[in-house]
Amino acid sequence: MISTASINQLNAQSMSNTNQSGSRIPAKGMALFAKDGNFQPYEFTRHAVGDNDILIEILYAGICHSDIHMGRGDWNEIAYPFVPGHEIAGRVVQAGKNVTKFKVGDYAGIGCIVNSCGQCGYCKADEEQFCEKGMVGTYASVDYHHHDEITQGGYANNYVISEDYAIKIPQNADIQKIAPLLCAGITTWSPIHFSNVKKGESVAVAGFGGLGHMAVQYMVALGASVTVFDITDDKKADAIRLGAVRYVNVNSPNELEGLKDQFSFIVSTIPDKYDPMLYVRMLKENGELAIVGMPSLANTPVIPTTFLAFAARRKVYGSMIGGIKETQEMLDYSVARGIYPEVKIISADQIDEAYRNVIDGKVKFRYVIDAKTLK
Ligand code: NDP
Ligand code: ZN
Numbered sequence: 001m002i003s004t005a006s007i008n009q010l011n012a013q014s015m016s017n018t019n020q021s022g023s024r025i026p027a028k029g030m031a032l033f034a035k036d037g038n039f040q041p042y043e044f045t046r047h048a049v050g051d052n053d054i055l056i057e058i059l060y061a062g063i064c065h066s067d068i069h070m071g072r073g074d075w076n077e078i079a080y081p082f083v084p085g086h087e088i089a090g091r092v093v094q095a096g097k098n099v100t101k102f103k104v105g106d107y108a109g110i111g112c113i114v115n116s117c118g119q120c121g122y123c124k125a126d127e128e129q130f131c132e133k134g135m136v137g138t139y140a141s142v143d144y145h146h147h148d149e150i151t152q153g154g155y156a157n158n159y160v161i162s163e164d165y166a167i168k169i170p171q172n173a174d175i176q177k178i179a180p181l182l183c184a185g186i187t188t189w190s191p192i193h194f195s196n197v198k199k200g201e202s203v204a205v206a207g208f209g210g211l212g213h214m215a216v217q218y219m220v221a222l223g224a225s226v227t228v229f230d231i232t233d234d235k236k237a238d239a240i241r242l243g244a245v246r247y248v249n250v251n252s253p254n255e256l257e258g259l260k261d262q263f264s265f266i267v268s269t270i271p272d273k274y275d276p277m278l279y280v281r282m283l284k285e286n287g288e289l290a291i292v293g294m295p296s297l298a299n300t301p302v303i304p305t306t307f308l309a310f311a312a313r314r315k316v317y318g319s320m321i322g323g324i325k326e327t328q329e330m331l332d333y334s335v336a337r338g339i340y341p342e343v344k345i346i347s348a349d350q351i352d353e354a355y356r357n358v359i360d361g362k363v364k365f366r367y368v369i370d371a372k373t374l375k
Helices: 004-015 065-071 184-194 210-221 236-241 276-280 305-310 324-337 348-359
Strands: 025-032 039-046 053-062 088-095 107-110 113-115 158-162 202-206 225-230 246-249 263-268 283-291 315-318 343-346 366-370
Touching: 025 158, 039 158, 039 348, 053 107, 065 348, 088 158, 113 158, 184 210, 184 263, 184 283, 184 324, 202 210, 210 225, 236 246, 263 276, 276 283, 276 305, 343 348, 348 366
Parallel strands: 202 225, 202 263, 225 246, 263 283, 283 315, 343 366
Antiparallel strands: 025 039, 053 088, 053 158, 053 366, 088 107
16 A cells, blocks of 8 residues: 555655656556456556645445446447546545645545546536546546546556545545445436435335445435335345335246336336336336446347337436536435445455456445555
């Protein structure tokens, strides 16, 4: 783990023989070197800490199913070595001279967005995830603010980020459980609030994994009556324990009986091929199906438009994480209400096994890497 003292020493050394803007920051992480490879230690560098930047010593990083999709090239071809990780919780170890939001020693978090153009309508409306120039993603993304270098993610010991894109984590937070809020939390929080889910409503969650178990907790906290859909009976007791009123195994057709026209809102987090019309038909008139699950392009589910027309004003929309302001609101609310993911802490040498377990549905509910274990 890199310490403040060693970073200061490194910076002092290199400031004497490089330009005034400081030197690049050495980092070490776990990377995939090919789409079908295993994780291996990888040393690389991050851009220097600018005047508005903070350097975060990463403490914990969550494993999102998106990391797996991206590493396998499910959505597009990416460059390797690839360091995933966009659910990051850590501590500030260095702050640029213009930084006001953080001081050294504060907890800080990073989600999926590390920069954006800052100028377009979306950025000005705090919806950087839809930036017209493209948001700079935490990993596998072209950082057009830093010479088009490709970003590397949070399965690593540090990250350099502008303070404007870092999330403040209250000092009283349960820091081991914070990281998954930065993606699983905000991705479900955002459509729940966009669709204005209210107390007493019948709502549902399709796909009860990392994202799904956060959606259940947020909607239970709002006072909604939550039904959970998944493909086995394995997580039934967990759903009820988290406050759901019903659990449906979609592979048992009799459990689906009587559910047509029942829900005002459904969020689908499903990462694999499925029939979205199953859920459209379970919406009430004017009900909304928010799609956040992102199966591989080869397996992407299709909505037949003719069937949708017959579905009479049920609405379907996609949703992508959430902006920085909304992420901060979600995080503050979650900590204040004690709403956290259920996590299993693992070491860096267990990432390959963790990936297999996520794909096989064996995790309840989120793996989180302890960054101390990076070699
Ligand atoms: P997980 O693997 O943790 O959870 C997925 C859950 O869906 C599992 O419980 C799985 O069951 C269940 N499932 C699989 N197939 C079906 C099916 N046909 N019907 C019902 N349930 C099913 O994944 P995450 O929660 O981390 O991510 C979910 C998806 O969301 C991924 O595609 C990810 O890329 C995407 N995502 C999208 C974001 C966005 O901004 N839109 C942000 C973050 C993630 P089992 O465990 O039994 O396999
Ligand atoms: Zn994610």
